[in-house]
Structure formats: structure tokens, C-alpha cells
Amino acid sequence: MYAKFFAIAVLxxxxxxxxxxxxxxxxxxxxxxxRVYFVEDHDIPMLDVAVDFSAGSxxxxxxxxxxxxxxHGLLSLGADGLSxxxxxxxxxxxxxxxxxxxxxxxxxxxxxxxxxxxxREQALDILARVLQSPQFPESxxxxxxxxxxxxxxxxxxxxxxxxxxxxxxxxxxxHPYSLPTSGDVDGVTDSLRADVVTFYNxxxxxxxxxVAIMGDVTHAEAEAIAQQLTEQLPPGGASAAIPPVEMQIKxxxxxxxxxxxxxxxxxxxxxxxxxxxxxxxxxxxxxxLGGGGFVSRLMEEVREKRGLAYSxxxxxxxxxxxxxxxxxxxxxxxxxxxxxQLARSTLREFIARGPSEKDLKAAKDNIIGGFxxxxxxxxxxxxxxxxxxxxxxxxTYLDDFVGKIDKVTVAQVRDAFQRxxxxxxxxxxxxxxxxxKAEGGK
Amino acid sequence: MHSRLLKYLLALxxxxxxxxxxxxxxxTLSNGLKVVVKEDHRAPVVVQQVWYRAGSMDERTGTTxxxxxxxxxxxxxxxxxxxxxxxRRIAAAGGRENAFTSSDYTAYFxxxxxxxxPLAMQLESDRMRNLQLSDxxxxxxxxxxMEERRMRxxxxxxxLLYEKLMAAAYQEHPYQHPVIGWMNDLLTLSAxxxxxxxxxxxxxxxxxxxxxxxxxxxxxxxxxxxxYGPIPAHKLSARKEFSEPPQVGIxxxxxxxxxxxxxxxxxxxxxxxxxxxxxxxxYALEVLAGILDGNESARLNKVxxxxxxxxxxxxxGYDSTARGPSxxxxxxxxxxxxxVADLEAGLRAQISQLVKDGVSEDELKRVKAQVTASEVYKxxxxxxxxxxxxxxxxxxxxxxxxPLMLQKLQAVTAQQVQDVAREFLQDDNLSIAVLDPxxxxxxxxxxxxxxxxxxx
Numbered sequence: 099m100y101a102k103f104f105a106i107a108v109l110x111x112x113x114x115x116x117x118x119x120x121x122x123x124x125x126x127x128x129x130x131x132x133r134v135y136f137v138e139d140h141d142i143p144m145l146d147v148a149v150d151f152s153a154g155s156x157x158x159x160x161x162x163x164x165x166x167x168x169x170h171g172l173l174s175l176g177a178d179g180l181s182x183x184x185x186x187x188x189x190x191x192x193x194x195x196x197x198x199x200x201x202x203x204x205x206x207x208x209x210x211x212x213x214x215x216x217x218r219e220q221a222l223d224i225l226a227r228v229l230q231s232p233q234f235p236e237s238x239x240x241x242x243x244x245x246x247x248x249x250x251x252x253x254x255x256x257x258x259x260x261x262x263x264x265x266x267x268x269x270x271x272x273h274p275y276s277l278p279t280s281g282d283v284d285g286v287t288d289s290l291r292a293d294v295v296t297f298y299n300x301x302x303x304x305x306x307x308x309v310a311i312m313g314d315v316t317h318a319e320a321e322a323i324a325q326q327l328t329e330q331l332p333p334g335g336a337s338a339a340i341p342p343v344e345m346q347i348k349x350x351x352x353x354x355x356x357x358x359x360x361x362x363x364x365x366x367x368x369x370x371x372x373x374x375x376x377x378x379x380x381x382x383x384x385x386x387l388g389g390g391g392f393v394s395r396l397m398e399e400v401r402e403k404r405g406l407a408y409s410x411x412x413x414x415x416x417x418x419x420x421x422x423x424x425x426x427x428x429x430x431x432x433x434x435x436x437x438x439q440l441a442r443s444t445l446r447e448f449i450a451r452g453p454s455e456k457d458l459k460a461a462k463d464n465i466i467g468g469f470x471x472x473x474x475x476x477x478x479x480x481x482x483x484x485x486x487x488x489x490x491x492x493x494t495y496l497d498d499f500v501g502k503i504d505k506v507t508v509a510q511v512r513d514a515f516q517r518x519x520x521x522x523x524x525x526x527x528x529x530x531x532x533x534x535k536a537e538g539g540k
Numbered sequence: 541m542h543s544r545l546l547k548y549l550l551a552l553x554x555x556x557x558x559x560x561x562x563x564x565x566x567x568t569l570s571n572g573l574k575v576v577v578k579e580d581h582r583a584p585v586v587v588q589q590v591w592y593r594a595g596s597m598d599e600r601t602g603t604t605x606x607x608x609x610x611x612x613x614x615x616x617x618x619x620x621x622x623x624x625x626x627x628r629r630i631a632a633a634g635g636r637e638n639a640f641t642s643s644d645y646t647a648y649f650x651x652x653x654x655x656x657x658p659l660a661m662q663l664e665s666d667r668m669r670n671l672q673l674s675d676x677x678x679x680x681x682x683x684x685x686m687e688e689r690r691m692r693x694x695x696x697x698x699x700l701l702y703e704k705l706m707a708a709a710y711q712e713h714p715y716q717h718p719v720i721g722w723m724n725d726l727l728t729l730s731a732x733x734x735x736x737x738x739x740x741x742x743x744x745x746x747x748x749x750x751x752x753x754x755x756x757x758x759x760x761x762x763x764x765x766x767x768y769g770p771i772p773a774h775k776l777s778a779r780k781e782f783s784e785p786p787q788v789g790i791x792x793x794x795x796x797x798x799x800x801x802x803x804x805x806x807x808x809x810x811x812x813x814x815x816x817x818x819x820x821x822x823y824a825l826e827v828l829a830g831i832l833d834g835n836e837s838a839r840l841n842k843v844x845x846x847x848x849x850x851x852x853x854x855x856x857g858y859d860s861t862a863r864g865p866s867x868x869x870x871x872x873x874x875x876x877x878x879x880v881a882d883l884e885a886g887l888r889a890q891i892s893q894l895v896k897d898g899v900s901e902d903e904l905k906r907v908k909a910q911v912t913a914s915e916v917y918k919x920x921x922x923x924x925x926x927x928x929x930x931x932x933x934x935x936x937x938x939x940x941x942x943p944l945m946l947q948k949l950q951a952v953t954a955q956q957v958q959d960v961a962r963e964f965l966q967d968d969n970l971s972i973a974v975l976d977p978x979x980x981x982x983x984x985x986x987x988x989x990x991x992x993x994x995x996x
Binding site for chain 1: 582583584585615624627628631632633634635636637651652653656679680681682683684685686687688690691694695798799800801834835836837838842845846849852853873875876905906909910911912913914916917919920921922977978980981
């Protein structure tokens with residue numbers, strides 16, 4: 099793949115795969131201070147760009163929960179003399195697509211455009227103005243606040259959202275990771291334009307920006323693009339660090355009534371940070387426990403053997419600080435307790451004994467054999483560039499990936515799970531709990 | 541909001557006429573299996589998809605949902621490959637796999653390193669003929685499907701509303717039944733129903749094999765002959781021809797479900813593409829959907845959300861490609877303090893204005909520019925390209941029609957857009973459903989926003 103343009107790293111892995119080429123990542127710091135990650139590829143006449151900042155919901159306060167998301171959402175709704183309508187129309191005229199992503203840590207914008215000069219220049223000009231000169235018009239802010247409040251009220255009626263919110267609160271306590279990424283009704287209502295402007299100036303500084311560029315431009319063009327997109331950003335430095343997460347939590351169980359036919363069950367605790375040395379053993383172990391599609395233990399026990407749920411999973415959310423470890427499933431109310439006990443006992447058993455050698459081999463075969471599928475499109479490579487840049491992972495992350503997976507042992511998985519996950523100190527949330535046991539409406 | 545439109549545009553934007561792109565090759569085996577290969581050598585991966593021309597529209601009253609249940613059962617083993625083993629072998633090969641069922645077709649896929657294509661073919665061809673449908677596995681899996689129905693439909697107010705709207709909008713056509721099946725049918729379905737379905741429709745002469753990725757077409761044809769070639773064709777069940785009689789007046793309905801916000805859907809019966817050369821109305825309807833909702837500055841969002849503050853979300857969608865008939869759908873959520881009746885009036889005003897004054901050349905150009913760009917972007921996903929081929933083969937248009945369809949789309953005129961709006965967006969053709977939000981606990985705190993009181 100991309101052999102014409104990419105350095106080729108030859109990885110000798112288990113017999114499942116032959117030599118794999120990983121993308122050659124070029125990295126530099128722009129004059130603006132932004133860190134740039136670039137993969138040059140001319141197979142398709144198009145260009146993908148992502149610009150990320152430490153400006154996610156972890157930088158909200160409980161009083162103005164939702165300010166970070168509002169700021170992010172308003173970037174493209176009026177900038178540098180362009181109205182929101184000018185922005186969307188000028189992008190549509192050339193078939194360009196602007197998108198965004200937003201989570202606890204990160205806020206960013208993405209752009210996909212044809213790489214032909216006229217289209218590319220117009221698209222990048224708009225992205226540059228949106229990132230660097232957003233105007234946050236008062237009337238647009240007022241309207242977006244009303245829309246967001248409506249959406250938040252709607253979310254508060256949905257069992258999956260109610261469960262997520264209660265889960266994050268119980269897992270993260272007063273840590274900002276407990277704040278809902280889209281905020282809450284009061285926080286959004288109380289966010290004023292001055293707050294948005296201050297948030298932007300504090301968190302969208304060039305020195306904290308990560309620019310990922312993937313596609314049909316030369317190195318020289320990519321350098322100019324990175325500078326064009328960041329030179330006029332606020333002069334401030336990177337955002338302050340996110341405080342550490344309190345890892346020791348007490349076991350708790352909440353049962354929340356809801357008229358839905360199913361109970362939504364979440365079990366979890368603080369998990370692992372993106373840069374933790376245990377990341378790979380936990381990743382491989384979780385594949386076996388509940389990450390591996392149709393072949394995980396949770397899937398086998400809950401769905402395949404007993405038909406208790408359509409969807410059952412476990413995952414880690416590796417963040418700047420430890421994000422959540424979560425097991426989730428939905429089942430009709432009368433089966434909720436049976437499914438909950440089964441999920442708990444499956445977890446307990448996995449932590450006590452760890453995986454078998456056979457489990458581990460199956461997991462490695464899948465993850466290593468499936469590595470080419472992780473980097474088979476520009477979009478996927480762009481996403482990796484963003485993660486590598488934002489979390490300061492080594493530039494050789496993709497080259498090293500297969501080797502790191504291959505080195506994981508049964509003992510490492512068991513040991514890592516035992517140190518990170520205590521089955522006696524887990525949060526449990528059941529929304530749509532069996533009627534006689536629920537504590538009352540939310 | 542406009543992602544739906546994009547999907548529809550992409551559905552038309554399959555094979556570029558640009559010479560840089562590898563060609564699509566096709567061959568039909570003597571047992572009737574059509575094999576379509578799309579070469580794409582950017583990454584050392586391959587996707588195999590097998591599409592059966594059997595979906596929920598081929599079901600009968602009393603056994604709705606059986607097409608989808610059979611899809612689940614296809615993972616439950618053959619003599620050679622016991623239950624669960626299919627997934628384990630694909631996983632061990634580094635693969636990803638799944639399946640999906642629609643009203644028109646059922647499809648199975650695996651994505652793997654290119655060297656593992658023979659394994660995928662061996663497993664997929666085995667279950668085309670040799671599935672073992674045991675009562676025991678059926679008994680467990682039907683429970684999983686009922687949980688799926690609860691999760692996707694019963695507890696999802698917008699899905700529930702669409703299900704009930706389709707049941708009312710179609711009087712005769714089997715599109716009135718949900719793909720997942722009615723709950724009572726799921727409760728009474730048996731393994732024998734699934735066996736009958738499998739025996740009726742799972743045959744090479746009712747399937748299309750699509751392979752896309754870093755492969756050579758002639759090698760794929762050889763592999764296909766080796767694995768699928770020996771499976772005998774068999775006589776398919778007779779297919780009923782369904783039509784939908786003309787609607788003779790507006791239909792209205794209210795759906796009550798736990799929610800905060802009301803929701804409005806207006807669905808107009810609309811034609812689909814049958815003759816890609818001669819038909820023009822479906823192309824014009826695609827462009828109409830783009831003009832209403834193709835991007836954030838398109839009419840509905842610009843006027844109803846941004847300028848009039850009448851809606852918090854609004855959209856338009858139309859799919860020109862299906863085995864059965866289609867619908868042109870408008871939907872939206874009114875802003876806080878506005879009713880669904882206000883929103884309906886706002887949407888109707890947009891339609892009236894379009895019918896009266898037509899559309900501008902700029903709007904037309906903008907939609908076409910998006911189609912052109914999507915043509916390039918879709919080359920970034922091999923899976924997606926295979927999807928489009930399988931879909932068009934399964935509905936009977938054939939993937940070879942795509943360049944023509946793109947040309948025709950680019951040739952749509954402003955007058956044609958105005959003409960189809962006038963012809964199809966009429967009350968006699970319209971079904972309207974409104975979600976009347978119910979409180980999740982005792983008291984009815986938002987009665988004033990309730991939908992029913994505003995429905996004319």
C-alpha cells in the first residue's frame with residue numbers, strides 16, 4: 099500500500115500476514131508553533147486535513163458545562179466577515195466537506211476537498227478563517243443555545259443517555275471527565291458570548307494545535323497549509339493539564355426507572371490513560387473479554403449461549419488521563435438481573451484467571467492479521483495522525499504496532515487487568531430497572 | 541441532517557468515468573451466480589460480499605422478519621463448520637465480518653488481508669448450501685432478534701414512528717412491514733419457517749458475489765468457480781409482483797412515545813428508477829432533495845432553522861434505487877415553543893415556493909458539484925464501492941448503469957426539478973406522522989408541546 103510514496107517497514111509477524119507497508123509520517127513544527135503530521139499520497143486527487151486542540155469538555159466547569167462544545171460548534175457559524183451561510187455555501191459550491199470532532203480531551207475540525215488548485219485553495223481559505231477568526235455572532239449563539247438545550251432535554255429522556263450520564267458521574271466524581279461532553283441545560287443556558295470568546299482565546303492557541311494532513315499535496319504545500327491554518331491563532335500556549343483521575347472508587351449500584359422495554363446496564367470504573375505502558379496488554383485482553391465482536395467472552399456468555407442481548411461489549415477509552423473502562427448491554431427488563439450477574443461473573447472470572455494461551459493466540463491472530471485494515475484508507479490514516487500527534491505517541495507508532503501486540507503475554511494481560519480493574523470496586527448503572535427494584539424516576 | 545442526502549448522492553456516484561480508475565469486471569458462472577470484481581490496489585486488503593435477492597419484501601403475512609432471522613442463523617453452523625466457528629475462523633484470519641438485511645436483499649461480508657480471500661470464499665460458499673438450522677440454535681437466536689427489535693424500534697421513538705408510518709402509507713406493497721418483523725411474528729416464528737426461507741432463496745442463481753480490493757479479476761473468477769461453481773442452481777419460488785394503488789387523499793397519524801420533543805414526518809409516494817436511460821423523474825427528485833437539504837445552506841436548514849427559528853432540525857431525503865416504490869420524505873423537529881403544525885406549515889411554504897418559482901442555476905450547480913466531488917471521495921473506501929455494486933445488482937439495475945446514471949444526474953434541469961416537485965409533492969400522495977412526546981415519569985409536563993392537539 100502506498101509503496102510508491104511511503105517508506106516500507108517490513109514486519110515479520112506470525113504467518114498470517116506478509117510484509118506490510120505503513121505510511122511514512124513526516125513531522126515538523128510550523129513557524130506558528132503548531133505541530134504538524136503529514137502523509138503524502140497522490141493516489142486520489144483529494145486532500146484531508148484535521149486541526150485539533152486541547153479544548154474538549156474536560157476544560158468545562160460544572161457551572162458552565164457545555165461551553166467547550168458551544169465554542170467548538172460555533173467556529174464555522176460566522177468568521178472573518180463570512181456569514182454562516184457564506185461558509186456552508188462556499189464549501190458546497192466546490193464539493194468540500196467540513197466536519198468536526200469533539201470529545202473530553204479534544205476539539206477539532208476536519209476538511210475534505212478535491213486537491214485541484216481552485217477547489218483546494220477555496221476550501222483551505224475557509225477553514226483558515228473559521229479556525230482563526232471565528233466571530234461567534236450573538237444571534238447565532240442565542241439560536242444554537244436554544245437548539246442545544248432542546249437536544250439535551252431530549253437526551254435526558256433516552257435510557258442510553260441517562261445511563262451514560264449517571265455512569266460518568268459515578269466513575270469520575272468531581273473530575274471534569276464526569277461532565278457530559280455536550281454539557282447540561284443550565285451550563286449551556288448560562289454560557290455568554292464573553293465566555294465563548296475567552297474559552298476560544300484560552301484553548302485554541304497555535305502552540306497547542308495539532309495539524310494532520312493526508313493526501314495529494316507536496317511537502318512544500320503541506321508546510322504552507324499548516325502555517326496558513328495556524329499563524330493567526332490566538333497567541334496563548336497549550337491548555338493546562340487535565341487533573342489526575344481518582345482511581346480508587348467504591349462499588350456502587352444505581353437503579354433508575356424508565357418506561358422502556360429494556361434495561362440498559364453499564365458496569366465500569368476508571369480505566370487507562372493513552373500513554374500508559376499497560377495500554378497494549380489491556381487492549382489485547384479486552385479483545386478477549388468484550389472487544390472482539392462475535393468471538394468475545396461476553397458475547398459468548400450473554401448472547402451466543404443464552405440469547406440475553408443483541409449487543410454486549412467492553413472497552414477502554416484511553417484518554418489524556420485514564421478514561422472509563424465500561425461493560426454495556428441491553429436486555430428486556432425481566433432478564434436484567436440475570437444478565438447483570440452474568441456480566442459480572444464473566445468479568446470476575448477473567449480478572450481472576452486471565453486469558454488462556456489459546457485465547458491470547460486468537461486475539462493476536464485477529465489484531466495482527468487485521469492490521470492492514472486499520473490503514474487502508476486516507477480517512478483512517480488521517481485519524482491515526484491526529485491521535486499520534488495529539489497524544490504525543492511515537493512517530494513509529496504504526497510501525498511498532500504489530501510488534502507490541504505480538505509481545506503481549508498471558509501473564510501481562512492478567513497482571514495488567516488485576517492492577518487496573520478491581521471487580522469489587524465497580525460502578526453499576528441500570529436504567530429501565532425491573533419495576534419493583536427501581537428507586538424512582540430520574 | 542444532510543448525511544442522508546449524501547448517502548443518496550453517493551448511491552448514484554459509483555463508478556467514475558475517469559480513466560485512472562480500475563475497471564469493474566463481471567462474469568456469470570454456469571450455476572447463475574453473478575461475480576463482480578472491482579480492482580483497487582491501494583491497500584493489500586479485500587472485501588467479499590455475497591448478496592441474496594431476498595429481503596423482507598419477499599416475506600408473507602405471519603412470517604415477517606424471517607429474512608432477517610435467517611441472516612442471524614447463517615452464523616449458526618454447517619456440517620463442516622459448527623456454530624460459532626465461521627466467526628472464529630474469520631477472526632483468526634484477521635478479518636472483520638457481518639451481515640445486513642433490508643427490504644430488498646440480504647448480504648454477508650468479510651474484510652481481510654488479500655491472502656485470505658480463499659478462506660472467506662470457502663466459508664461463504666459452504667453456508668450458501670449446507671446450513672444446518674437446528675431448533676436449539678433457533679430458539680436462542682430468535683430471542684436475540686427480539687432484543688434487537690426492542691433496542692432498535694420499540695424503545696426508539698423515531699424508529700417506532702417510521703415503522704408505523706410505513707405501515708399506514710403502504711396499503712398493499714410489502715414495504716408496509718418492518719424488516720425486523722412484527723413482534724408477534726417473531727414470537728411465533730419457527731425453525732421450520734427459517735428452513736423454508738433458506739430453501740426458497742439461498743441459491744447461486746439468486747445471488748451476486750462482489751469482490752473488491754487488491755485482487756486480479758481473473759484470479760477471483762477462478763476462485764469463485766472453485767468454491768461456488770459446484771453449488772447447483774435451483775428453481776426459485778415464484779415472486780409476486782406488488783404494486784401500490786394510487787393514494788386518494790392525505791393520511792395522518794399520531795404516535796405516542798416517551799420523549800421530550802415532538803417530531804414530524806411527511807412522506808410522499810414517489811417513483812424509482814426502472815430504465816436508467818429513459819426515466820428522468822427519479823434523477824430530478826434526487827436533485828430536488830439536494831436543493832432542499834444537500835448542505836447546511838440548502839433551503840430547509842437556511843430558512844427554517846437559521847432564519848425563521850421554526851425548527852431545530854429539518855431534513856429531506858429520497859432514494860431513487862429500490863426494488864419496490866420509493867418515497868420523498870421531509871422531516872423535522874420544531875423549535876421550543878413552536879408546534880408541529882407550525883413546522884408543517886413552514887415545510888409546505890417551502891414546497892409551494894419551489895413549485896411556483898422554481899430553483900436557481902446556482903442551486904443546481906451546487907448539488908452537481910457535490911455529486912462530482914463525492915465521485916472522487918468514494919474511492920477512499922473499497923468497502924463502500926463494493927456496497928454500491930452489490931446494491932445495484934440486487935435491485936436489478938446492474939452496476940454497469942452507473943456512468944449513465946451519473947451523466948443523467950448532471951443533465952437534470954431547473955425545469956425538471958420544478959416539474960417533479962409539482963407532480964409528486966401533493967397532498968393526495970402524502971402521509972404524515974407526528975410523534976406526541978410522553979413523559980418518562982408520571983406527570984405530563986409538556987402537554988402544551990404535544991402534537992395531537994395541533995394536528996388538523
